[in-house]
Amino acid sequence: MDSLAAAPGTGPATSPLPVLRKPRPRAEFKDLPTDRTLVMGILNVTPDSFSDGGQHGTADSAISHGLRMFYAGADIVDVGGESTRPNAEPVSPEEEQARVLPVIEALVKAGALVSIDTTHASTAAAALDAGAAIINDISGLTVEPEMIELVAASKAPYILTHRRGNAATMDSLANYENLTQEVVQELTEVREKFYAAGVQPEQLIVDPGLGFAKNDQQNWELLRNVSALDALGHPVLVAASRKRFIGSLLKTSGKAAQPLERDHGTAAITAVVAANGAWAVRVHDVVANLDAVKVAALLRG
Template sequence: MERTEPSLAGLPEWGRCGVMGIVNVTPDSFSDGGLWLDPDRAVTHGLELVAQGADLVDVGGESTRPGAKRVTEEEELRRVLPVVRGLAGQGVVVSVDTMRAAVAEQAVDAGAAMVNDVSGGLADPNMVKVAAETGVPFVVMHWRGQSASMDRLAQYQDVVTEVVAEVERQLEAVVAAGVRPEQVVVDPGLGFAKTREDDWKLLARLDAWHRLGRPLLVAASRKRFLGTLLADPLTGELRPPKERDAASAAVSALAAAAGAWSVRVHEVRPSADAVRVEAALRAAR
């Protein structure tokens, strides 16, 4: 059975759930902060992720972990642009993970093929204009506020219905502002203004996103709800982020089976294997 997805301007069609590898060019990301601050090391790591099966690489220069403080635009540009340029120059499909319009615009000029804005265009009033003008794929993620305050905003009566509806409204807003529908990817925003229970409910109902008619990005890798699930049964201590990759790959397989367009992960090979297994199983039916 062939996989059918809504069209997405400018990106390859993989015929299966894609795998987006993460390169955090930050000192304070929750699981790999400081590892790839050097641009040459970051580019090398991105190439390694592609060799392990990543279809595209997401480069970010600002941590969005809960409680993280924002960096200046100048610092974010300094971190991101050499890595985007270096990877794109090697033929890698690059996504830039940013909430700033200026960073998005300059990253696209440097070779980025996609803008992954965790605020979905809400944090910077110029972001939607940049997305419309560049014409590259644009991620509209569910977002209720900056990292410093987002945990206080996790208040829902029906998390699935409300999150899908809020993303749908933002999707309509960005399209009304000039972004073409075929540019848009949607993302439930796991861990962003969500409790652990909210994350599980959203994962259990990925089918609810199909009515929006847009590709779905699922970013669960190493997140807190997995650390809580895998906590030490005696001490209650959360499983460390780097020891959550097997669980992350399990989510990747489940997301692929539910029709996700791509998963975003730190450790690529297990998830690359998982989505290929799901695709083979689907083809055999």
């Protein structure tokens, strides 16, 4: 008799019990593809992110969305528990960790390579302990000394983003005489702090910080000149997805396109920066942007 069939006198068979997947081997940074631009999926475990606030505010919904991105082909899933939009309310490290750690643990168990999107060294340390492999910190010029020490001690890859000020002040600090030159110079100055602490060059990835202390025109200018960051000698991450400068361009009836209406513009940016050799793009729509980087890789040969 089939073991799932009903025993005599017990009525019809019940549905089979779900099969529990065994944890996969932990994904490692060194195993990431090198033949195309990588796709980093954005997973906001927050109630107030500009593009999807509240959609994935619980651990269960965030895990489900993270797994969908992973199975759709995201090379990295970037998990954040604090909104980084202009004028966002700050979140304590304790609250941030309560949001992100269960999500990170579940995604790592499923085999995803996870980065932690945080400005807090204590959250980054807890995330690494939970299995995250990369620290994505948008602090820029205000990076915590403890974060620098953590990166040096952990040897973890670290994404160094250009930003002046914080969420409350950065919009007022978008004043440049030579935008691209100053972005490169300020990234170099922050990088020296990491080097002085013992961080190795191969640990660092640089991000021009689109939307952080830059207005619409400056974001487009920086994208046109993003190859200037190559002079720093590190991989370059471009994070343009659904940002307001795309919405300002893609107006409908005089109104800026809403965040969910900016995905086509995002994919266009992805195709261009991937064709020019960007290491990775950080995006909301994994499928469309993965298609874009594959096309760019083919055209690059």
